[in-house]
Amino acid sequence: MNDCTYVIFGATGNLSRVKLMPALYHLEAAGKLTAQTRILAIGRRPWNDEKRLSEVREWVSAKARGGLDETIFQRFASRLSYFRGDLTDSEMYHRLKEHLDNRSDLPDNIAFYMAIRPAEFGVVAEHLSHADLLDEGHGWKRVVIEKPFGYDLESAQGLQKRIGRYLREDQLYRIDHYLGKGTVQNVLVFRFANTMMEPLWNRNYIDHIQITHSETLGVGSRADFYDGAGAMRDMIQSHLLQLLTLVTMEPPVSMEAEVLRDEKVKVLKSIRPIPPSAVHAHAFRAQYTEGSVDGEKVPGYLQEDKVPPDSVTETYAALKLYIDNWRWRDVPIYLRTGKRMAESQSMVSICFRHPPQQFFRDTQVERMKQNWVLLGIQPSECLKVEMTVKEPGLEMRTRPTSLDASLRRTHEAATDAYEELLLDVIQGDRSLFLRYDEVEYAWRVVDPVLRIWSTERDFIPGYTAGTWGPEESRRLFEKAEHHWRHSMSPEDT
Known part of the structure; x- marks a missing residue:
């Protein structure tokens, strides 16, 4: 394990409060940080040591599994220091360089974490370069950036061009915290560590695939960001397309x-382009209206704070895709995400074809x-294989049952995705981070849909908060018997 200085830009913001500091504390608790690893928090607020420690203590206490351990926190706090500065001030970066050079306790290996607005990525990269903070004469220098990487294909290309002037691709760690979830990684293990499934994992046996991410929450305090993004950009372009690649990719050689x-890029390149004339046959959007979630009345999207009254931003998006390769030709893949839905969950549902012959046509079993x-994926981390069995009794009746396997034993604590990803940056493991061509080809998939939607500003369908979304989205399905899979329960199909 390398010694490292984690420099966090935007260290007083929401991401640092909710994710980064708690994750680093948990790495401390697990003994995963070397003795010399340090954390340098950068922000504009005039914090002294007392204020810094009280704030971080509050953040970590709110997220610490099993409660805050004072001994562990004191060890963690000894790694942490604060540097006041404004990201837009070029002189600040020269002061930062001097600070890093003059402190012998700060390792030369530096990970710069940009917990800042995407619009500032290019500015900060430029300032870091001009202050020689990206010079690798002494130790490696890595930069971590959060999604979204661009607003559309053109802006993603522009951002890459700007950042590429100052950073090599191997220095960039584009983080997608969804890929850090252990259950998402279990998709790879399930596919490639179990030989019984691989012969069935193709168009000859699979009827269609569904990938769903639903939330009961509304936009909350993210309305400023969300109204400019929408569900397609926020979830499908990044998280769900990444899940699709893991489910459908070819076995890698290592x-x-x-x-x-x-292998992931090969999948994205193979996705059939959606022509403008076919957007409405392949995509559906909607916006939640007032309703009831968990027994409480909630406002509609247009009634949320800071949402324009004439907004047509989608809070629900569904997309039908095809992968034009040997394995998946003509197998429809449905992606769906939405806010203010009936339940919060993420799941991948693989539906197999009907048996080629109806063996039970002369019995009470009309169709298998x-x-x-x-x-x-969340909240239940599990794997279920759903099958048909005969009901007890004299008559030939069947019912669905499932073979269930929890992916986490009761004594095994869940870890946050950021814990593994922050550790991977130190170790130089980029397997769960996005390469630029992954980002670009994901934008190429959704860009035709976003372009058409941007011209349709007069109307957007609604769905009642607390439901499973608009019924009209079923028009995406290729077959009349297809339906959205809402639950992992065998009865709810």
Whole structure:
């Protein structure tokens, strides 16, 4: 393990408060940080040591598993220091360089974490370069940036061009915290460590695939960002397309980062382009209206704070895609995400084809139900294989049952995705981070849809908060018997 100085830009902001500081504390608790690793928080607020420690203590206490351990916190706090500065001030970066050079306790290996607005990525990269903070004469220099990487294909290309002037691709760590979830990684393990599934994992046996991410929450305090993004950009372009690549990719020759990402890019390149004339046959959007969630009345999207009254930003998006390669030709893949829905969950649902012959046509079994493989990402981390069995009794009746496997034993604590990703940056493991061509080809998939939607400003369908979204989205399905899979329960199909 390398010694490292974690420099966090935007260290007083929401991401640092909710994710980064708690994750680093948990790495401390797990003994994963070397003795010399340090954390340098950068922000504009005039914090002294007392204020810094009280704030960080409050952040960590709110998230610490099993409560805050004072001994561990004191060890963690000894790593932490604060540097006041304004990101837009070029002189600040020269002061930062001097600070890093003059403090012998700060390791030369530096990870710069940009917990800042995407619009500032290019500005900060330029200032870091001009102050020689990216010079690798002494130790490596890595830069971590959060999504979104661009607003559309053109802006992503522009951002890459600007950042590429100052950073090599191997120095950039584009973080997608969704990929850090252990259950998402279990998709790879399930596929490639179990030989019984691989022969069935193709168009000959699989009818269609669904990938769903639903939330009961509304936009909350993110309205400023969300109204300019929408569900397609916020979830489908990044998280769900990444899940799609893991579910459908070819077996890599190894789990090395570049080999793994090569296979993911092959999938994205193989996705059938959606022509403008076919957007409405492949995509559907809607916006939540007032309703009830968990027994409480909630406002509609247009009634949320800071949302323009004439907004047509989608809070629900569904997309139908095809992968034009040998394995998946003509298998429809449905992606769906929405806010203010009936439940909060992420799941991958693999529906298998009907048996080629109806063996039970002269019995009370009119038609066999299709088999499903269900991968629960959150909140339940589990795997279910749904099958048909005969009911007890003299008559030939069947019912669905499932073979269930929890992916985490009761005594095994859940970890936050950021813990693994922050550690991977120190170790130089880029397998769970996005390479630029992954980002670009993901934008190419959704860009035709976003372009058409941007011209349709007069109307957007609604769905009642607390439901499973608009019924009209079923028009995306290729077959009349297809339906959205809402639950991992065998009865709810």
